Amino acid sequence: MEIHQLKTFMTVAREGSISRAAETLCLSQPAVSAHIKAIEDTFGLILFERTPRGMSLTREGEQLLRKTEQTLGAHQDLLTEAARLKGRLNGKLHIGNSSTASTEALGRLMIALSERCPEVELVVQHGNTAELLKGIRNGSLDAGFYNDSHLPDEDISSLEVGRFSIFLAAPPGLVDTSEPVDWQALAQLPWICPTVQSCCKQAADHLFEAHNIRPQRIISIDREAVTRTLIGGGVGVGLLHADSAREAQLRGEIEIICEAQKHVRVLFAHTRKRVHDPLLMMARSILQTEHG
Known part of the structure; x- marks a missing residue:
């Protein structure tokens, strides 16, 4: 066996x-x-x-x-101790990255690991937040980057590695952005929103509740790049992360209506039981230094 x-x-x-x-x-x-x-x-x-x-x-x-x-925990401890005795870290680190999370922190980690721990192999897997949390919990992923969506995470240890804001955007000329926002008029337009639990879905739900509206039509899109394309193509209004929104605005693809959410945290997370794992401790140290 x-x-x-x-x-x-x-x-x-x-x-x-x-x-x-x-x-x-x-x-x-x-x-x-x-x-x-x-x-x-x-x-x-x-x-x-x-x-x-x-x-x-x-x-x-x-x-x-x-x-x-x-037994498997003891086996991992044995490998970890052997690596410690050799005086350097090695092995393979499987990291998940949400398709809507900032790639900046992942890039910092990849560069720093290649310099400090060249014998560590980093494998990146993409998915949505729910998929990444499942992978972290079942062990197919060692850790992951995702945007805080307030999913239950009692067994997860997380580190904030970045923040961004979310903007509500419209095709050029569709909404008069020089006037106060007419929420009832916006409710008559198609809204492009994610269906899965995510930061943009939360921001949309907050706007609906805060302004007591329910769009007559919601187009379900779970990829921000597609949302941006549809907004720019005149399909409807939608939510974009700050960097994407500002870039699209500079290109004349969209107009920003308002800030929908001021702060969304980007998290690096793994299970609490692996908080003393040497590879994850190194990763957290790199991310804390770079972010701090």
Whole structure:
């Protein structure tokens, strides 16, 4: 029985599905099934019940999962201690980056790591905030950058690495920006808003509540670049991060109606149980120094 088979067992238990575990581990489904069978054959135990809804741990499986987590934790501690004794950090760091988060902090981290820890390999994966938090929790990601969207994060340790504001923007000439904002008139226009929980969705919801409006039509777009293109194309009004809004304004693509949210925090986060991980401690140190 190998360490990678134990990692597969833990991932299937967390995901509750062979297919989702295969996707998380970047393995084929037959390979994942073979790992589980090898462990069951070794122990002479049935670890999962195969149901129409997926993989459900048996009582024996639940007991062995706790021991597996301890074993894998001890294995990681062993690797960490060996790296410390050698006097340098090495290994692979899987970092998630939200598609709407600022890339500045990620860039700073990549440059500093390449200079200070050349033997550390940095692997970047993109996704939305919910996807990144899931990856951080299930172990497929070591840490991630995302915009604070106030999702439940009791088990997450985060560090603020940047801030930005959000603006409500319109196509040139569609709204008279020299006059006070007519919110009832804006409600008659199409709004381009994210559907997933995000900083721009929160900003939009706040505007709707604060001004007691509900747009007659909402176009659901989860990518800021697409939102910017649609606003510039005259489709409707929408929300843009400050840098994108100002660039688009300078290019004459959009006009800014108002500031929708003054401060949105960009966070670097990982699980609290990994707060003493040497690679993550180094990453936090770099980001604190650069941001501070």
